[in-house]
Amino acid sequence: MNIDLTQAALKFTPFHNRTSRACRTNSWYRWSGYTVVAEYSTTELEYTATRNGTSVMDLTPMYKYEIKGERAKEFINYFVTRDLSEMKDNTVAYVIWCNEAGKVVDDGTVFCLNQNEFKICCAVKMQTWLKDSAEGFDLDINDVTDDIAALSVQGPTSCSVLKNYGATNLESLKPFESKDFTIDGYSVLISRTGFTGDLGYELWTNPENAEKMWDSLMESGKHLKIRPMGMHALEMVRIEAGFIQTGTDFVSTEHALRPVRMRSPYEIGMGWLVHLTKKDYFIGKRALKAEKENGTTERVLVGLDIEGDKPAHGAVIYNKKKEDVGIVTAALWSPTLKRNIAIASLMRPYGTKIKDDIFVEIYHPEELEYKKIWATCKVVKRQFYSPERRNMVPAEVY
Amino acid sequence: MSIKYDVIIVGGGHNALICANVLAKKNKKVLICEARETCGGLLTNDLTNFTPSFSNKVKSEIDNISVDHSSVSTIALSETGHHLKLTGNIYEDKKTLEQLAPEDVDRYFKLQKKLSLFSKTLGSFMHSSPPRILHKSFSDYFKLFKLGLNVRLMGRNSFNEFARMIGLNIADELEDNFKNTLLQGLISHDAITGSNLGPRSPGSLINLLFRMANHDNSLFGGIQQVKGGVNAVMKSLEENVIKRGVEIKTSSSVKRCIIENDQVKGIELDDGTSIHANTVISSADPKSTYLCLLGAEHLDTDFKRRIKHYRAKGRVSKLQLVLSKIPQFTNLESKDLSQRLVISPSIDYIEENFNYSKFENLSPEPILELSVPSVEDELLCHNGNHIMNVQIQYAPFNVKGGWENKKAECINNVLTTLEKYAPEIRSCILEQEFISPNDIEKNFNVSGGHWHHGEIQIDQLFMLRPIPGAAQYKTPVSGLYMCGAGTHPGGGMTGIPGKNAAHEVLKNI
Numbered sequence: 001m002n003i004d005l006t007q008a009a010l011k012f013t014p015f016h017n018r019t020s021r022a023c024r025t026n027s028w029y030r031w032s033g034y035t036v037v038a039e040y041s042t043t044e045l046e047y048t049a050t051r052n053g054t055s056v057m058d059l060t061p062m063y064k065y066e067i068k069g070e071r072a073k074e075f076i077n078y079f080v081t082r083d084l085s086e087m088k089d090n091t092v093a094y095v096i097w098c099n100e101a102g103k104v105v106d107d108g109t110v111f112c113l114n115q116n117e118f119k120i121c122c123a124v125k126m127q128t129w130l131k132d133s134a135e136g137f138d139l140d141i142n143d144v145t146d147d148i149a150a151l152s153v154q155g156p157t158s159c160s161v162l163k164n165y166g167a168t169n170l171e172s173l174k175p176f177e178s179k180d181f182t183i184d185g186y187s188v189l190i191s192r193t194g195f196t197g198d199l200g201y202e203l204w205t206n207p208e209n210a211e212k213m214w215d216s217l218m219e220s221g222k223h224l225k226i227r228p229m230g231m232h233a234l235e236m237v238r239i240e241a242g243f244i245q246t247g248t249d250f251v252s253t254e255h256a257l258r259p260v261r262m263r264s265p266y267e268i269g270m271g272w273l274v275h276l277t278k279k280d281y282f283i284g285k286r287a288l289k290a291e292k293e294n295g296t297t298e299r300v301l302v303g304l305d306i307e308g309d310k311p312a313h314g315a316v317i318y319n320k321k322k323e324d325v326g327i328v329t330a331a332l333w334s335p336t337l338k339r340n341i342a343i344a345s346l347m348r349p350y351g352t353k354i355k356d357d358i359f360v361e362i363y364h365p366e367e368l369e370y371k372k373i374w375a376t377c378k379v380v381k382r383q384f385y386s387p388e389r390r391n392m393v394p395a396e397v398y
Numbered sequence: 399m400s401i402k403y404d405v406i407i408v409g410g411g412h413n414a415l416i417c418a419n420v421l422a423k424k425n426k427k428v429l430i431c432e433a434r435e436t437c438g439g440l441l442t443n444d445l446t447n448f449t450p451s452f453s454n455k456v457k458s459e460i461d462n463i464s465v466d467h468s469s470v471s472t473i474a475l476s477e478t479g480h481h482l483k484l485t486g487n488i489y490e491d492k493k494t495l496e497q498l499a500p501e502d503v504d505r506y507f508k509l510q511k512k513l514s515l516f517s518k519t520l521g522s523f524m525h526s527s528p529p530r531i532l533h534k535s536f537s538d539y540f541k542l543f544k545l546g547l548n549v550r551l552m553g554r555n556s557f558n559e560f561a562r563m564i565g566l567n568i569a570d571e572l573e574d575n576f577k578n579t580l581l582q583g584l585i586s587h588d589a590i591t592g593s594n595l596g597p598r599s600p601g602s603l604i605n606l607l608f609r610m611a612n613h614d615n616s617l618f619g620g621i622q623q624v625k626g627g628v629n630a631v632m633k634s635l636e637e638n639v640i641k642r643g644v645e646i647k648t649s650s651s652v653k654r655c656i657i658e659n660d661q662v663k664g665i666e667l668d669d670g671t672s673i674h675a676n677t678v679i680s681s682a683d684p685k686s687t688y689l690c691l692l693g694a695e696h697l698d699t700d701f702k703r704r705i706k707h708y709r710a711k712g713r714v715s716k717l718q719l720v721l722s723k724i725p726q727f728t729n730l731e732s733k734d735l736s737q738r739l740v741i742s743p744s745i746d747y748i749e750e751n752f753n754y755s756k757f758e759n760l761s762p763e764p765i766l767e768l769s770v771p772s773v774e775d776e777l778l779c780h781n782g783n784h785i786m787n788v789q790i791q792y793a794p795f796n797v798k799g800g801w802e803n804k805k806a807e808c809i810n811n812v813l814t815t816l817e818k819y820a821p822e823i824r825s826c827i828l829e830q831e832f833i834s835p836n837d838i839e840k841n842f843n844v845s846g847g848h849w850h851h852g853e854i855q856i857d858q859l860f861m862l863r864p865i866p867g868a869a870q871y872k873t874p875v876s877g878l879y880m881c882g883a884g885t886h887p888g889g890g891m892t893g894i895p896g897k898n899a900a901h902e903v904l905k906n907i
Contacts, residue, residue: 078695088553100867135702136694281660281696286874 010035013060014149014210022228029231032125032145033062042337050196051226053338054158056217057234059150059202063125067118069139075391076110076118079133081265083275087112090174091237092191096270099253102287103262104270105129106252107244109193111178119144123246124254133283149210153217154200154237156387157224159395162190162201164220170201171394184212192395195234197241197397199389224398239332239343242303244268249301249329249343264291265297267345269382273286297380299326300351303344303382307375310364310386317350318376320357325350328360334384341384342377347380355379401674403645404907408652408691409681409843409882413896415635417679417881419460420900422642426907429673430644431665433651433843439681440630440842440849441891443778445716445770445833446628447787448516448621448738449510449891450613455525456893461638466625468774472618472738474584475819478868479729482580482738486619499578509575513607513769516560519548521611524887524894526702527870527902528861544606563854568606569597569745575658579744585617587742587765591733592849592889594713596752597745599842601855608854612890621677621738624747626777628891651843655878662877665691670674677877677907679899683844684708684864684884687873696875704865709858710884712835712847713755719786720829725820735770735786742766742791754794760808763815765791781830788812795835795847805832850889851882861884871899878904 011034013019029038036058040046049128067075077084080095087093089112096107106120120126127143134141150226153162162170166183173179173237178191186209194200199217205213219227238245246252250263265274271296276289292298306312311333317326326346334341344351350358355378362373389396405421407414410432418428430437440446444715448470452463471485482498484491488507495503525674529541548622550557562569570588572582586597589606596602614620624630640646651668655678662719664674680687688697688705697705723734727739754761767789772778790812797804809832816823835847844851852858861869864884871879871886883889 074695100700128697132703133699135699135706136689282696286660286698 006363008035011146013058013259013309014207015058015060015151015214018211018214019058019228023230027230030229032061032063032123036061036391037228039230039232040228043236046227046229047236047335049225049227050155050198050229050233050237052156053109053227054073054153054155054161054194054221055227055229055233056214057152057154057229059392060145060148061092062121062123062145063143064145065120065126066142066147067120067134067139068116068132069137070116071137072110072116072118072139075134075139075282076136077278077280079108079130081274081282081284081288082202084110085279089114092178092193094176094273096265096273098288099264100284100287101253101262102264102284102291104250104265104268105254106246107270111191125253129254130354147207147214148204149207151203151213152194152200153203154194154196154198154398156199156389157221157226157398158200160398161217161221161224163225163327163397164224165216171397172384173395174393175391183329186212186218188213194290195243196237196239197243197383197390198237198383199392200360207281208290223269226344230303235330236332236335239330239341240334240336240385242343242384244270244343245330247344249316249345263299264288265296266291266297269301288302298348300348301329301343301345301382302351303380303384304328304344304358304360304377305380306331306340306342306360306362306377308362308373310362310375311340312360312362312375315342315344317344318352318359318361319350320359325358337384339384343382351379401676403427403673403675405429405677405903406431406673406675407663407679407681407759407881409433409439410437410646410648411681411882412441412632412635412891412893413881413899414439414681415632415639415881416456416460416896417681417891417900418639418644419635419642420897421903422639423459423461423643424904426904428639428644429675430639430649431652431667431673432646432648434841436632436646437636437646437648438629439459440838440844441478441628441632443627443629444718444831445838446891447767447771447789448623449628449631450620451622452662452891452893455611456897459897460635460893461642463631463634465630467622469619470621470623470736470738472584472621472740473730473734474580474740474742475727476580476743480580481729482578482584482865484584484618486614486616486621487816491618495581499576499581502576502578502581503892505575506581507573509571510617512556512559513610513617515552515556516563517607517610517615518832519552519560520607522548522617523860524611524892525898527898528863528872528886531861563603566601566603567598567600568602570601571743572597575772583742583744583747584740586745586748587740587767587791588617590748590752591767592714593855594709594853595855596756597748599752604856604859605854608859609890611887612892623736623771623774625775627771627775631891636699652691654693655875657692657696657875660875662695662875664884677879679881681880681882681896681905683710683846683848684868684880685710686843687880687882687884692873692875692878698874701865701867703873704867708852708864709855709885710846710848710852711795712791712838712844713794713848714849715790715808715835716833717788717790717809718831718833719785719788719827720780721770721786721826722828723826724773724784725786725823725826727820733773736772736774737769739768740766741768741819751792755794758794758796758798760797760804760811761792762811764793764808764811766812766815766895767791768816793834795839796808797834801834801836805834808832808834849883851884852889859888863888869897871902
């Protein structure tokens, strides 16, 4: 296939030569100015690879920022709501950050490379917000998205695949730790992180090594059920894992056109990441403290277990008086759990104090007609799927 | 740790002194830390020629200020020698105008009456904290209602006229009404002086109303010359607060505020000394207060953006000339030189000057306000020599090429302009000292070197001054307040920000 790169409106990732060859469906997905594969063969196969073998996904379009300087750590701790004052070198933390009204700008991961150098990896373009936030800190902040080729290698056999690939002693790496490896003469940063809720790793390397890395990984996983995964399958596994996605389960303050659509961490199940006891100030602390003290949180993000087997995409949620009390933000018939699950945003006290008598109205399309299903549902933990191996140290090796 | 003071005030300008006076009258133990060797801030004889007097509301809350003062007239200089002298006194002004601008007499007094009504209405909001709009508190709503009501109570016609004029530029209003260009130039001058607006910039009228509100609601009245200059007023204010037990530390530059758990705990001086108090009031400008004293790490991103965008670049430079003799001005007696002389002959003259400053250049023919106050007050002589104070409008902060290279050019432009009115001026000069907005920033610790600690424009006034989320003299950090010209109602020698801030503080301690 000959593609004139200069004519492309979307950027190709460094893996494009490999992913486009593996993509049998020619089905693409637009992601942050890049084009990535939506589905390589069938979504179900790719999903199954993540749950039963190993899937490889091109993560390059995730925005990555480098933050360097003497006050880098102080800044990171001020930038995010979580207390990272004790963050150690070669560790990763899942974080969210807010604006002055205590509404979530985005979520992402912070990589501590050393005490004066951090990287932030997130879904929303953050250059301006980072720079303006860093006013007064005298830091070097750069968008390094294009400088890093990133892959996500996830699934029960992922540790074995990477060991075959050359990551010695990888099984001893704990969740949210990272380590530099030199493989085939190039360096790769491997972190035990992911978006699938299973055992898994993310790999960063220089774009020039991208194709080599892809080929070695595929070769290493030949007998370990390795398979490239597209964006559609990712959506399935992340819902099972209960991970939230910016733009789907909440709207970033940078994108929300209506101020009322902005969400506080407490409204999207991220209250556990807000450390009001943190010694130093962080962006949004005053507003979040007031919200907590005054109990003004309006919504809650919950997991729903819905009767039947028809996924409740975008369904409206009602109480028994048939009053609208919320909306489903993501839904899935989970093949692994054999449950009809959903992530939903509810108006409190529904989802907090009132957990019974909640209904969803599912419009299920059946050959040019909608079948209207009135299904009862249960409020459950949003983390639907979390196998023990996910956090096991040493990691399972086959 | 013993806490000796109830309140520490950072900076010792007139607002700080007045704030201290009001607090000390309520038996609060106050410490003032001033970075310079003397108190007074921007109000020193080096920078300020004339002053309005404090309003009765301010006077009633502070101790008596013992200074002698005389009123000053404004003389618009004309190259033809037909200078226009306005005093604020209706009879004298009428006589003058009938002679020089007979067609404009009636319209001048009509304009004066109209603007006076508006400035009074605006002035009525100046003496209390501006209302907060989003806090759903009854008193705030009531204040807002009163504000609206006051505007409405001017009557239907005035209300419509007010609504029409509030965003208007001064040139449109004057060109519609007046024939005499010198009169147009003079009124426009007072509308743009100290600001970053030209006479054709929208909103230049509100600047004039603001000035009038602090000058007896009159176009050219209410301007005073104090015996000993403005330094005498500052000295009197200082003596009053010292009598009240306020401590003043001069040459004590404050490095930062000490913050613990989002609550101010005191200040740290440049020399490392810490002084504790649970209330700190900053009379510094908003940018210095937030970005230097408080520190970026205590502020939200959105807040920092607003503070960064707060417009506070000064446009006025100052030239002091020590004279060997009093220069002869065409058609002026030497005693007239103690009055306020303005070289701003027409609206176009100002607008052209403004164009230069827009692009951070110097105008070859600057707009000047000058006076030789020592003619009437020997206290203001320098080693027995007279001093001419020249204020240069639109000599911008960060001039292109840098002030260190542009100073001489600017002085030369001033003198060339002056020569048209006083041909022998150059031969009378013994010494000269030039103060650019950058010098003001450096020497007086005012970021941007702006007279009013920030532009007086509709988006930076009332509940928006200095920025939304930090009006009412409060800051996001509890215990830290502001009382400088960067707060409501703004700059000028009014003392109102200081007085209002003191009341806001008293409500909370």
